[in-house]
Amino acid sequence: MSQSNLGRTHWKYTSIAILFIVVVAMLLFQAEDKLKICLLLLIGSFILLRPLPFRQWTMADGCLCLITAYDMFSCLNTACTTPAISYSLLSLFCLTAYFVLRKLFCSAQALRLLQQGSYLPIGVALLLAICSFFVFRQSVLGVGFQDTYHFRFLFHPLGYITNVWAEVLLILLGWVCLVRKYSGIFIFLTVLAILFSFSRGVYIALGVYLISWLLFVKSKQEKIRLFAVSMIAILLTSLFFPDEMKTTLQMNSTASQQQSTEGRINATQIGWEMFKKRPLLGYGNKNYTFAIDRTLNQDSTLPYTSFAPNIVVQLLIEKGIIGLLLYLLLALAVCRTIRKQWGQPESRMIACLLLTLAVKEMAQATLLSTPFSLFMIYAVLAFLQKEEISAEVKEDRQTASIYVVPGIAIICYLGWLAFAFVQDRDKSYQQQSMAAWEKGEFAEAIRLMKQTSERTPNLINRSLLYMKYYRKAKAPEYLQAAEQALLQAGRRQPEDVQSVICWHACISIAKNSTKPIR
DSSP states (O other): OOHHHHHHHHHHHHHHHHHHHHHHHHHHTTOOOTTOHHHHHHHHHHHHTOOOOGGGOOHHHHHHHHHHHHHHHHTTTOSSHHHHHHHHHHHHHHHHHHHHHHHHTTOHHHHHHHHHHTHHHHHHHHHHHHHHHHHHHHHHHHTTOSOSGGGGGGOOGGGOOHHHHHHHHHHHHHHHHHHOTTOHHHHHHHHHHHHTTOOHHHHHHHHHHHHHHHHHOOOHHHHHHHHHHHHHHHHHHHHHOHHHHHHHHHSSOSHHHHHHHHHHHHHHHHHHHHHTTSTTTOSOTTOHHHHHIIIIITOTTSOOOSSBSSHHHHHHHHHHHHHHHHHHHHHHHHHHHHHHTTTSHHHHHHHHHHHHHHHHHHHOBOGGGOHHHHHHHHHHHHHHTTTOSOHHHHTTOOOGGGGHHHHHHHHHHHHHHHHHHHHHHHHHHHHHHHHHHHTTOHHHHHHHHHTSOSOHHHHHHHHHHHHHHHHHHOOHHHHHHHHHHHHHHHHHOTTOHHHHHHHHHHHHHHHHOOSOOO
16 A cells, blocks of 8 residues: 555544544533534545445444344334434444444554543543532532432533443443543543442442452452552542441332332333234334333322333343344354454443443443444444454455445434424414414414324324414314314323323313413
């Protein structure tokens, strides 16, 4: 390869590595990317690096593609479409990043830049989280409470709720251990932040990580470093926050802990009943709460959480048997790769991380609901297979097949863009309609509301507007129109108990009311 080609290749790999550091920072700090510019940049990087031809795909590559394809397909069969479409784009984003990283990790220099460059956003996030914890603790103690355990649900570092943030920290711990160089201080800060979550499931997962690290990792230096740093963090936490740590380690002593345990048992039982209603395809991605709403969440005497009690229940409800089988196939592919590369220290470290996350997900399923966590898992899987690319592919030999996946990604992005445009247009029409109603321009308000698409939220808003006009003008045709719109909304989403209640309540009020709305 000529010197100029080497220079261009170096520039490409370096630029894309910097792009990934920016993406990691944006996801970690939950920066909004409304137009999905990061996805477009990753697709461009995909083409620029000349992605892997099909003949070089591993079993894990195929499984991840099948999972994304199934996520796309499930949008057609989902109980509630909007969150499923949003998740399918996240799945596509992670898959695109995965294939770019598969090629990017061929360059040792780009890998080193990405790993050590990620220290910057990770370090800032850890420092902010730890400092904000002390501010939070001071606020709680300042009003007379003895400890912060019972108020930890109010602590939202970087906008994450406690259990989600704790799993993010577990993934960061696994990542900084993979980087290895200069990782001591980052391991200490990460373990300290994990301990400050005072989450029972995460404490158990951290214990599993430390034990598996001692069993699997061969290097005595690596064992001593992680264990010693973790013990220092544990000792400091037990000295300065003994009450919180003692309550956490007791596992089921407080009323809130008992309610949390009972809630997860109830959710598992009800989840199984709901799964039997849609066993094959499930209710669709991010539809877990929607699926169990009628049975569980309407009972105010039961504990409520928007997360599934474990990953198995979430997969069965949202993705059905087919989705669960795809994830099991992926797990087998990953185990096969780890076994094949068991002699490499990085493979053993990744095995420790994946085992830890599996334990955490069986306590509460937050992985699939957190973009940063999902993205980092794809990055770890790409790192695991960095040795699987042959020298032939590393020479960037071009074939037509390598552009199939980027082409599909672009088509899917354009489809999402059209969907987002319709959503924004509907929102604009609704806002204009409400403004016209406030001005007394009732006919214009109804005309604008009719311009919205035939989606369930629009149908409900349309029917409510018809009812308001009926109660003002006493025109019976608008009561009939309102009834038809709500009936259509109920047919579109029969599982949505709120729509059914709204339909009956609004019709009853409209029929019995004689006092006009001002």
